[in-house]
Amino acid sequence: MNYEYKKIEEKWQKIWDEKKTFAAKNDFTMPKFYGLVEFPYPSGQGLHVGHPRSYTAIDIVARKKRLQGFNVLYPMGWDAFGLPSENYAIKNHIHPSVVTKNNVANFKKQLKSLGFSFDWDREINTTDPEYYKWTQWIFLQLYKNGLAYKKEMSVNWCTSCKCVLANEEVVNGVCERCGSEVAHKEKSQWMLKITAYADKLIDGLDTVNFIDRVKTQQRNWIGRSYGTQLKFGTTLGDSFEVYTTRADTLFGATYTVISPEHPLISKWADKITNIDAVKAYQEESAKKSDFERTEMSKDKTGVKLEGVMAINPVNGKEIPIFISDYVLISYGTGAIMAVPAHDTRDYEFAKKFDIPMIEVVAGGDISKEAFTDCNTGIMVNSDFLNGLTVDEAKVKMQEWLTEKGIGEKKTNFKLRDWVFSRQRYWGEPIPMVYCEKCGYVPLPESELPLTLPNVESYEPTDNGESPLAKMTEWVNTTCPHCGGQAKRETDTMPQWAGSSWYFLRYCDPHNDKELASKEALEYWGPVDWYNGGMEHTTLHLLYSRFWHLFLHDIGVVPTAEPYAKRTSHGMILGENGEKMSKSRGNVVNPDDIIRDYGADTMRVYEMFLGDFEKAAPWSQSSIKGSKRFLDKVFSLADIFVDGDTYSKELETDFHKVIKKVTEDIENLKMNTAIASLMSLLNNIYEKGSINRAELKTFITLLNPFAPHITEELWEICGFEGMLNETTWPTFDESKCVDSTVEIAVQVNGKIKARISVPADISSNEAISLAKAENAVSEAISGKTVIKELYVPKRLVNIVVK
């Protein structure tokens, strides 16, 4: 029989659609499984071969779970706000909503043609007012709880997108999206206080099953450090605070540094005798872009403040104060105590400016480099700390500082608050109005959704205003508080807003009273398994955990953490091993693959490609292997015979493969699961026939990977009902072992022979059988046997001298 994949695939996709085969059931008594993949941004380019790698893997898990009796929620939707649609709209004078609609239709068609078991009844779209009503609602809750605030500050400004960026969106000093230079701009921005959740975001990681690299990356990004904040007096009679994690080295502090933006400078301006040089340095560092600043990070620069000295609180010594851009205003107090002998950066700076160093931890050689090791050193030159270890000294100094009222314990984070406004059209309007009298006033919840007005032009402006600002009839409104004249906020929310809670909406997508019902959230939450890209680790994944932790605190969701398990797929690279991109000309279009080989082949190929977590290059010729496999599977119908139990020859094989596939799917080892099915298929053909029981098991195991061809075979072979209504095969551990096994016989670890023995053979018998082999007796004759060992079912090793 011929495997007509096109006909078969279209047929079953239509049946699944009509029967709503994969709709999640509203039966909250069943055991549930909520599998989630990141919903795509529906770009004009259509689906990329990278998308199906993630979607197929979780589809396989979802399909298997259904057969195992779970009520499965596997939803899909569209993260449709964003710049590409807006830019396309600007260029072609089409409303972004129209662009989005067309792109969604195309994406949906493509996804359907791959046979994913999504519950399309729960499809959502972040640009739908019925959806973003609740995005705005969450913003209002954040505002009411003091977690959204407006602040005038220096922000990252993408010169090409003409829009501010969050810290997470700046990569190597350039815009994460377009790669353009990022400048600094003073702007008043809506901020979300994600830093209030820094501890919870770190500690929560201990309660979830995320792959380690995701956890470490989030921990590093949040960057918690435990230290001390302490006060240095000055010769002007005032004081300033510094943050340090090495309070133990306080006796070694030989200077201090404040950042160029530090407010002390203007306070001291008339006392600083070299104020011109200081101001020049301030200006110079303000001009540097993030990119330049990191580029120049090796060479330390700075200016000493003349006319003021700091006083080391532990010994009263007067030490100089510098300004230098290696101290950041945004971290700690924007000022540090410098201990050149025990900090690499201070060491470099001190060498350059010829500042003395004092060794306070013995164990290194400070004439060569800073000694920063905290584990081996012993305190010296430190009065009451002498002789202590670093850890002991930290504690003692901390106590001393606290007692004297000079310093206290302090935890700091690298994480900054989230810049939440964007000066673009195609985003959720921020539901706030500005009233001259009342200041910023939140829109009443009853007025949500606040929909985007229709504007003539979506062009971003150079002055940093949102395109919405020109819509005077939309902007001018009345104050919800006093009824007076007021203006709407014209900035919109960032890309990451809608995706920060979308998985909640899937639980109850048509609810118009709340973002989702309590019952639905109780039942479906948390997401059991979430797979997505590593590139979202410190963006979407972090943001959505923050929102969820907050929603939990205000009682909206039942659990603190949104995702019980997080895995991540590797990228699919072009055939040349480089990242797929239009400019490199190595992009593979999924539509072409489906046309030439079929969706099932595409699915099997992408899963067989290699280790799911690692990047893997696409290989056009390897696809043929997957196609050949499915061709052979389809031909099983030709060698189909009667028989309702596994045949003797294949029984062990079947039990082993059921075990292997069942376990491999849970571990995302799809490549080895497929390999074991291929192996089994080879054995079946060697035997020459397959019976009912065997075929049933085989196609059920293969079904999650290749759903169309297996449904078709199910029908052809006359099995009852549909394959997706059957149950997942089970295995018997005792039947997974062969009764006879081939073992290796080694002499001094070198293989001399292979023998077949009963699996349960005794050690003595195995060894004597081994010795009976010619090659073995030859190798040991005339030598003394020192040791003989038998590793059950593996090998015999005879050690001779």
Next chain:
RNA sequence: GCGGGUGUGGCGGAAUUGGCAGACGCGCUAGCCUUAGGAGCUAGUGUCACCGAUGUGCAGGUUCAAGUCCUGUCACCCGCACCA
């Protein structure tokens, strides 16, 4: 610099966690079949001085036994990047 990871045939990758390295697939070679083949079938395929030796980035070590454990070292990839 800090953090995470990876090095196994011509290629993608396996290896029950210390027990026969190279499963499965691609590619390649030879043969068969075919008017033809970028189709199918059969056999072979780590390397070499091919009855034997050797082999998992490199150098040591532990062990009866090491891809796997330990020490050192090199290379590459990813994330963060002066975070005090």
